[in-house]
Each structure stands twice: as structure tokens, then as C-alpha cells.
Amino acid sequence: MMKLSYSKKELPNSAGLTEAQFLKKYDATAYERPSVTVDMVVFCVVEEPVKNYRKLPVKKLRVLMVKRGDHPYIGQWALPGGFVHLNENFEEAVVRELKEETNVGNIYLDQLYTWGEVDRDPRTRVITVSYLALIDASSQIILGGSDAIEAKWFTVEMTEEKSVKPHGNAIRIALKLIDDLEVLSSVMEKSNNVFGKISKELLTLVSSSGIAFDHAKIIQYGLEKLRENALRSDIVFNLMPESFTLTELQRVYEVILGQPLLMANFRRKVSHMVTLADEVKPEKSAGHRPSQLYRFNPNWKRDKLEFEKAKN
Amino acid sequence: MMKLSYSKKELPNSAGLTEAQFLKKYDATAYERPSVTVDMVVFCVVEEPVKNYRKLPVKKLRVLMVKRGDHPYIGQWALPGGFVHLNENFEEAVVRELKEETNVGNIYLDQLYTWGEVDRDPRTRVITVSYLALIDASSQIILGGSDAIEAKWFTVEMTEEKSVKPHGNAIRIALKLIDDLEVLSSVMEKSNNVFGKISKELLTLVSSSGIAFDHAKIIQYGLEKLRENALRSDIVFNLMPESFTLTELQRVYEVILGQPLLMANFRRKVSHMVTLADEVKPEKSAGHRPSQLYRFNPNWKRDKLEFEKAKN
DNA sequence: ATAATAGTGTCTTTCAGACAGTATAGT
DNA sequence: ACTATACTGTCTGAAAGACACTATTAT
Numbered sequence: 001m002m003k004l005s006y007s008k009k010e011l012p013n014s015a016g017l018t019e020a021q022f023l024k025k026y027d028a029t030a031y032e033r034p035s036v037t038v039d040m041v042v043f044c045v046v047e048e049p050v051k052n053y054r055k056l057p058v059k060k061l062r063v064l065m066v067k068r069g070d071h072p073y074i075g076q077w078a079l080p081g082g083f084v085h086l087n088e089n090f091e092e093a094v095v096r097e098l099k100e101e102t103n104v105g106n107i108y109l110d111q112l113y114t115w116g117e118v119d120r121d122p123r124t125r126v127i128t129v130s131y132l133a134l135i136d137a138s139s140q141i142i143l144g145g146s147d148a149i150e151a152k153w154f155t156v157e158m159t160e161e162k163s164v165k166p167h168g169n170a171i172r173i174a175l176k177l178i179d180d181l182e183v184l185s186s187v188m189e190k191s192n193n194v195f196g197k198i199s200k201e202l203l204t205l206v207s208s209s210g211i212a213f214d215h216a217k218i219i220q221y222g223l224e225k226l227r228e229n230a231l232r233s234d235i236v237f238n239l240m241p242e243s244f245t246l247t248e249l250q251r252v253y254e255v256i257l258g259q260p261l262l263m264a265n266f267r268r269k270v271s272h273m274v275t276l277a278d279e280v281k282p283e284k285s286a287g288h289r290p291s292q293l294y295r296f297n298p299n300w301k302r303d304k305l306e307f308e309k310a311k312n
Numbered sequence: 313m314m315k316l317s318y319s320k321k322e323l324p325n326s327a328g329l330t331e332a333q334f335l336k337k338y339d340a341t342a343y344e345r346p347s348v349t350v351d352m353v354v355f356c357v358v359e360e361p362v363k364n365y366r367k368l369p370v371k372k373l374r375v376l377m378v379k380r381g382d383h384p385y386i387g388q389w390a391l392p393g394g395f396v397h398l399n400e401n402f403e404e405a406v407v408r409e410l411k412e413e414t415n416v417g418n419i420y421l422d423q424l425y426t427w428g429e430v431d432r433d434p435r436t437r438v439i440t441v442s443y444l445a446l447i448d449a450s451s452q453i454i455l456g457g458s459d460a461i462e463a464k465w466f467t468v469e470m471t472e473e474k475s476v477k478p479h480g481n482a483i484r485i486a487l488k489l490i491d492d493l494e495v496l497s498s499v500m501e502k503s504n505n506v507f508g509k510i511s512k513e514l515l516t517l518v519s520s521s522g523i524a525f526d527h528a529k530i531i532q533y534g535l536e537k538l539r540e541n542a543l544r545s546d547i548v549f550n551l552m553p554e555s556f557t558l559t560e561l562q563r564v565y566e567v568i569l570g571q572p573l574l575m576a577n578f579r580r581k582v583s584h585m586v587t588l589a590d591e592v593k594p595e596k597s598a599g600h601r602p603s604q605l606y607r608f609n610p611n612w613k614r615d616k617l618e619f620e621k622a623k624n
Numbered sequence: 625a626t627a628a629t630a631g632t633g634t635c636t637t638t639c640a641g642a643c644a645g646t647a648t649a650g651t
Numbered sequence: 652a653c654t655a656t657a658c659t660g661t662c663t664g665a666a667a668g669a670c671a672c673t674a675t676t677a678t
Contacts, residue, residue, distance in 0.1 A: 011386050019383045019434075026435045032398050033345045036428075036439055054628050054677080071331040074323050086344050086437045090428045108510045114426040114441050116348075116402045122331075123338045125398045127348055127439075129426050198420045198550060199610060238510060247630070264632070265668065288629035289675030298511060366650080366655050559657070576659070577641060600656035601648035 034116075034125035038093045039081030039215070040064075041112065041222030042104075042133040044153070045239050045252050054287040059251040060155045062137075063177065063219060065184075066101060067150040072122045073212035077177070077184055079219070080151065081128070094131050101151045108134040108238035112222055120214050132222050138241035154179050158223060158258070165191065172206075175216050185209050186216030223256075230256050234273055237296040243277045245291040246270070272307070273300040346428075346437035350405045351393030351527070352376075353424065353534030354416075354445040356465070357551050357564050366599040371563040372467045374449075375489065375531060377496075378413060379462040384434045385524035389489070389496055391531070392463065393440070406443050413463045420446040420550035424534055432526050444534045450553035466491050470535060470570070477503065484518075487528050497521050498528030535568075542568050546585055549608040555589045557603040558582070584619075585612040 010018050017025065042064035047057035065077040080101050084093045091109055098104050112130040120126065154177035163172045170191035177184040187206040192199050208216050230236050230253060239252055250266050277293040297303065324330055329337065354376035359369035377389040394409045396402060403421055410416050424442040432438065466489035475484045482503040489496040499518040504511050520528050542548050542565060551564055562578045589605040609615065 013382045013386055017383070019386070031347070031395060034348050034396070034398060035343070036346050036348065052628090056629070070325045071329070074325055074331070083343060084346070084428070084439075086346060087430060089430055090426075106507055106510065111425060113423060114402075116396070116441065118399060118401055127396075127441075129428065129439075194610065195418055197608065197610065198418065245630085262667095262669070263630085264634095264670085267631075269667090283676095286629075286675095287627075287677040289631080291630055296509065298506070298509065364655090368656075557657085574640095574642065575657085576643085576661095579658075581640090595649095598656075599650040599654075601658080603657055 034127050035121075036084045037081050037126060037128045038084055038090055038097065038131060039079040039128050039218060040094055040098060040109075040131045040133045041079060041219055042098070042107075042135060043156075043222070043226065043239070044135045044137045045255060046137045046153070056247070056251075059248075059255045061223075061255045062153040063156050064102070064151060065154055065177065068212055069149075076210050076212040077154070078212035079130075079215045084129075090129050090131070094133070098133070101149050104135060108132075108235065110225075110235075112218070112225055115214060115218065117214070128218075130218050130222070132225060134226075134235060134238035136239060136241050152179065154184065156219070156223065158220065163189070173220060175211075175220055177211065177219075182210065184211050186211050188217060188220055226256055227258075234296070234300070237273070240296065243279070243293040243295050245281050245293060246274070247291060249274075249294070272304050273297060346439050347433075348396045349393050349438060349440045350396055350402055350409065350443060351391040351440050351530060352406055352410065352421075352443045352445045353391060353531055354410070354419075354447060355468075355534070355538065355551070356447050356449045357567060358449045358465075368559070368563075371560075371567045373535075373567045374465040375468050376414070376463060377466055377489065380524055381461075388522050388524040389466070390524035391442075391527045396441075402441050402443070406445070410445070413461050416447055420444075420547065422537075422547075424530070424537055427526060427530065429526070440530075442530050442534070444537060446538075446547060446550035448551060448553050464491065466496065468531070468535065470532065475501070485532060487523075487532055489523065489531075494522065496523050498523050500529060500532055538568055539570075546608070546612070549585070552608065555591070555605040555607050557593050558586070558606060559603060561586075561606070584616050585609060 012018055044062050044064075045059050046062055048060055049057050064080055066080045068074055068076055068078050080097060082093070082097045082100075084090060088096070090111070094109060098107070110132045112132050114127060114129045116127045118125060120128075157176040157178060159174045161172045161174070163170050170189050173188040173190060175186045175188065186208040188203055189206050190201060190203050193202045194200075203217055203220065205214055205217055211219075226235070236249075236252060236256065240249060246267055247263075249270060250261055250263065253266070254260055273296065274294040275297045277295050279293045280290045281293055283290065356374050356376075357371050358374055360372055361369050376392055378392045380386055380388055380390050392409060392413050394405070394412075396405045400408070402423070406421060410419070422444045424444050427440045427442060430437060432440075469488040469490060471486045473484045473486070475482050482501050485500040485502060487498045487500065498520040500515055501518050502513060502515050505514045506512075515529055515532065517526055517529055523531075538547070548561075548564060548568065552561060558579055559575075561582060562573055562575065565578065566572055585608065586606040587609045589607050591605045592602045593605055595602065
């Protein structure tokens with residue numbers, strides 16, 4: 001190894017500059033640079049009452065959308081989000097933007113994907129770091145923050161359907177965002193494109209009505225990740241209130257996964273992630289056996305390990 | 313609903329501008345903007361010969377690194393990558409940068425994570441979209457592309473170790489990048505931080521020797537994702553040559569997962585993803601039963617479905 | 625009694641883990 | 652014969668799926 005007569009910090013570059021000199025001279029505006037934003041896919045699950053007084057309310061998955069007040073896509077609905085300031089981290093930007101539109105504080109955040117297609121915004125090159133946010137519907141959000149921004153929740157419905165294509169098969173995905181007043185919709189197509197021996201999943205936007213930019217794709221991606229992680233982790237509990245019945249929990253899983261689950265098996269699966277709250281759900285005129293309330297056990301992984309150790 | 317006298321495109325905003333007028337006036341430089349780069353974690357698996365003539369060569373996981381010729385971190389090793397041009401997509405930038413340093417063409421790419429901490433680069437705010445790239449070692453790469461950039465492969469070794477902390481437990485991760493001439497190393501810590509009821513995994517850099525920026529974290533993240541996906545998908549085949557023996561395939565899985573696998577079970581697991589190549593591995597003085605060659609079957613998912621249908 | 629939800633027990637099927645056993649080459 | 656890799660068969664136990672059965676409440 002070469003013997004250094006400089007300390008690391010003083011090592012000069014090919015122009016003879018030390019690091020301190022180099023940084024002083026560095027021109028951050030030498031190249032044209034893209035805009036960077038964060039967008040949030042904020043999900044929550046709410047109950048919709050049902051006519052039959054004995055039946056349980058139906059759970060619906062909702063996503064938060066914001067009405068665009070300016071070009072481009074003026075009047076259409078977009079994901080909440082905004083530009084990342086130079087002196088803030090992504091998650092700080094997410095929290096700040098969310099505060100401007102809602103009063104949400106401490107929420108679950110997870111980075112989803114970064115969208116950078118050249119033409120995705122007609123104004124200029126805009127790169128969007130998207131985040132999945134999950135909130136508990138009982139901590140009711142007051143929409144409309146400091147700005148006079150129009151924001152509301154839409155019920156999410158997504159259906160998939162195989163479509164036969166000349167070059168291999170594809171899946172057609174229909175996304176509907178439903179509200180008392182309007183229905184937004186989008187059709188996407190997921191195809192398996194093969195480059196040489198490498199096959200890659202490609203999601204393309206076929207049509208979009210009322211949903212701005214490529215935000216339908218971002219919602220689809222967010223829901224897909226939520227589905228994948230629902231069975232592998234405990235993130236679903238971020239959608240639950242402090243205490244809940246196991247049936248309520250099951251309905252939340254079902255609305256995320258888009259399919260019914262068998263009660264006995266579901267309870268076996270989640271049993272080690274919850275603890276009995278030792279209370280019964282207070283219901284007026286339930287007309288059926290009262291249900292136990294449970295809480296999420298944040299230490300379930302450790303507890304499970306100890307339980308299995310004790311068994312052997 | 314309000315009746316519109318304008319078509320959507322002609323709808324004026326609050327300043328009375330149509331979309332065309334708005335876009336013409338739009339000043340893309342109004343706000344200060346960050347730099348955006350792509351960085352690639354390029355893995356391959358190579359064989360290291362062994363003294364005993366009968367024993368099989370040992371597989372090693374390698375990652376491609378580039379020597380920094382300028383400040384900051386001059387003389388240290390960094391992931392290959394570079395600035396994203398305004399008129400190119402991320403993957404185009406990745407392919408372009410990879411061409412400048414190697415002669416690699418058609419390779420597997422998958423977006424990993426976007427790193428945006430304010431202080432991660434001393435020059436200015438730099439946001440990095442990281443990509444996982446897998447290449448087959450037999451398609452031998454010639455290092456050093458158009459530029460006179462010094463690039464080479466380092467063997468990756470990562471060990472994890474529990475460390476007890478006052479606030480909950482943490483995992484200490486030691487990363488070593490090994491080469492004939494030098495050893496780079498880094499220590500990281502993965503902790504479970506709890507904010508309210510939300511618990512979040514946090515990876516922090518404890519120390520880094522010879523590895524520039526936060527690139528040790530990016531390598532760790534890339535290897536973690538590779539491990540997770542190795543068992544769930546077929547991406548490992550992107551590390552394999554056209555034809556291979558099942559033992560070779562198993563060794564590649566083992567070096568990724570960092571643990572030995574039982575042969576019989578492994579073969580059961582991968583059997584439906586490969587097809588017999590109807591050849592035997594040409595070996596000089598093997599001293600053991602010759603092994604069959606297999607190829608990856610890109611249609612294994614469809615074939616598996618049909619096979620299960622036929623059974624019922 | 626009825627209809628609704630709440631909750632448990634258990635059979636079956638599937639799949640991962642462990643391991644014993646056989647096959648085939650070169651020295 | 653020995654030793655190395657190559658490959659198969661099968662036992663076992665854990666987990667997932669399916670479903671029957673019991674419990675409790677208001678009307």
C-alpha cells in the first residue's frame with residue numbers, strides 16, 4: 001500500500017484540492033435537476049351500517065384523496081403529497097404535508113416505490129417517492145387543514161381479470177374509487193414482459209377517469225404491498241383501534257385481501273398477536289352472544305419465541 | 313354537479329389560465345431542488361477453486377464497487393451509479409452508468425429503496441434511487457468501460473449478532489467486503505424503535521471503513537431483499553449460467569441465505585422450476601458420479617398450474 | 625323458537641425438515 | 652476399497668384448509 005503523507009481529510013484530488021476546498025467550490029446548480037415530491041397512499045378501514053339491525057356493519061377500505069386546484073389535472077383527484085424541501089427528510093415531508101391536509105399525527109409509514117418516468121408530469125421532470133400510510137379510523141381525522149384544500153375519503157374497489165394477449169398473458173386491473181357524490185375509475189394492465197431470459201412485471205395505465213397523474217398505479221401498488229404484508233407481518237393492527245373484537249379484525253383482513261376467511265383458522269393465526277382485554281364489547285341490542293375485546297400485543301414475537309422454548 | 317362550459321383541457325385555474333397557458337408560464341426552477349442519482353448493488357456469484365482435487369469449488373457472493381477519484385470520500389469504494397439525466401428514466405440511467413463501468417448488457421434490475429437523508433452527501437442534497445442488479449458470472453464482465461474508472465468485485469460477508477440495549481434489543485450487523493488486496497468493513501445496527509403503538513425497524517451506520525457514503529447500508533438492504541426474494545421467487549436464476557447442475561444451484565442459494573440446505577428438500581423445492589438439459593456436466597477427473605445439467609424453465613408457473621389441474 | 629354472531633374441536637391435506645439409503649465416478 | 656459428489660425414498664411433525672359443533676344474546 002502507498003504510504004500517505006496526507007491524512008484522509010487532506011488528501012487532494014486531481015485538481016489539487018482538499019475536501020474542504022472542493023466542497024467550498026462545489027456548484028450544486030451545475031446540472032439541471034428534477035423536482036422531488038412525496039405522495040402518500042393513506043388507507044383506513046371504516047364501518048358502513050347495514051339495514052338489518054342484527055347484522056354487523058360492513059367494513060370498507062378507504063383511501064385519502066385531494067382535489068387538484070390548479071393545472072395540470074385541475075379538478076381531478078390526486079394523492080396527498082408535495083415537494084420535498086431541501087432541508088427535510090422524506091418522512092418529515094410526509095408528516096408536514098399530512099398535517100397541512102388533515103390533523104393526523106403519529107401514523108404508520110412505509111416507503112413503497114419511487115416513480116420517475118420522464119413524462120409522468122407535464123410541468124417538468126417530477127420524481128415521486130411514494131409512501132404507504134395506515135391509520136386507525138377511530139382516531140377520526142378532521143379533513144381540511146391549514147390550507148383550504150379539499151380532501152376526502154374514497155372507498156377502494158379493485159378487481160382483477162385475466163386477459164389473453166398475443167404476447168403472453170396479462171391481467172387487467174380495474175380500480176374504482178367510490179364516494180357518495182362521484183366515482184373515479186381507472187383500468188391498468190399488468191403484463192409479464194420478457195427481455196432475454198429476464199422476465200419483468202410491467203404495470204401500465206390503460207385509462208384513468210378523475211384520477212390525476214399516474215396515481216391510480218400508485219394506489220394499486222400500495223394495495224398490493226398492503227396485501228402481501230398483511231399475511232406476513234402485523235401491519236394490519238395499524239388500522240385497528242385500541243381494542244377490537246376478533247371478528248372486527250377478521251373483517252379488516254378480509255377487506256384488504258378481498259376474500260372471506262374461515263373463522264376458526266383465522267383465530268388460530270392471529271391468536272398469538274393479541275391479548276384478551278378482559279372486557280366485552282358494549283353493544284346496544286346486539287341480538288347475539290357478546291364478543292370479547294382484544295388488544296394488540298406489541299411483544300408477540302418475543303412472547304411466541306419464549307412460548308415455543310418452554311414447550312421443548 | 314356544476315355544468316361545465318369548458319372542456320377539461322380548457323378549464324381555467326384561479327389565475328384564469330388554461331392548462332396550455334399555465335404550462336408555458338410554469339417556472340421549473342422556482343424552488344431549489346435536490347440532485348437525484350441511481351446506485352446499483354450488482355451481485356454475482358463466482359467459484360473459488362479448492363486445493364483438494366476431488367472437492368467442488370466454493371461459491372462466493374460478490375458485489376461490484378467503484379473507486380472514488382474525487383471528493384468526497386476520495387480513494388474509498390462506492391457503489392456504481394451516477395446522476396439521473398432529466399430526459400431518461402431510472403432504468404435507462406442504470407443501464408447507461410453500468411455501460412460506462414462494465415460491458416454488461418441485459419441484466420435483471422429491481423428497484424430497492426430510495427435514500428434521502430439530508431446529510432448523506434456533504435456536497436448537496438442527494439437523493440439516491442437504489443437498484444438491485446443480478447448478473448450471471450459466466451457472462452464474464454470486462455471491468456473498466458469507456459471512462460478510466462477503477463472498478464472491481466469484492467466478496468461479501470455479512471454476520472449478524474444480537475446486542476442487548478437499554479431500550480429494547482438490537483441486532484449488530486458486520487459487513488465485510490474482501491478482495492485479494494484489501495478488506496473494507498462496516499458495522500451497522502438494526503433496532504426496533506417504537507413510536508406510540510407503531511414499531512419501526514431502523515438501520516443505522518455505526519462505522520464504515522473504506523466504504524463511501526451510506527453505501528454499506530444500501531448493500532445490506534440489497535442483500536436482505538435478495539435473501540427474502542430468493543425463497544419466494546425465481547430471481548436466483550438470474551445469477552446462473554444457461555445450464556447448471558442442481559448442486560451448483562443449491563450452493564448459490566446457500567451463499568445467498570448464509571446457511572446450508574438439505575439436498576433432498578432443496579431438490580424437491582426447485583424441481584418444478586427447472587428442466588433437464590439432457591446433458592451431463594463435462595468434468596475432468598471428477599472422481600464421483602457425473603451430474604445432470606438443468607436449465608431454468610421460464611414457464612414454470614403456468615406449467616405447475618397445469619400439472620396440478622391435471623392431477624384433479 | 626329464531627336468527628344472528630361468538631367461539632371451539634378435530635379431521636385432512638399439504639409442505640417443510642430430517643435422515644437413511646443407493647448410485648457412480650476416479651484414484 | 653475409499654472417498655467424494657449425485658440422487659431418491661420416506662418418516663415425522665407443523666401448519667393450512669375445511670367443516671361440524673356448541674354458546675349466547677334480543678326479539
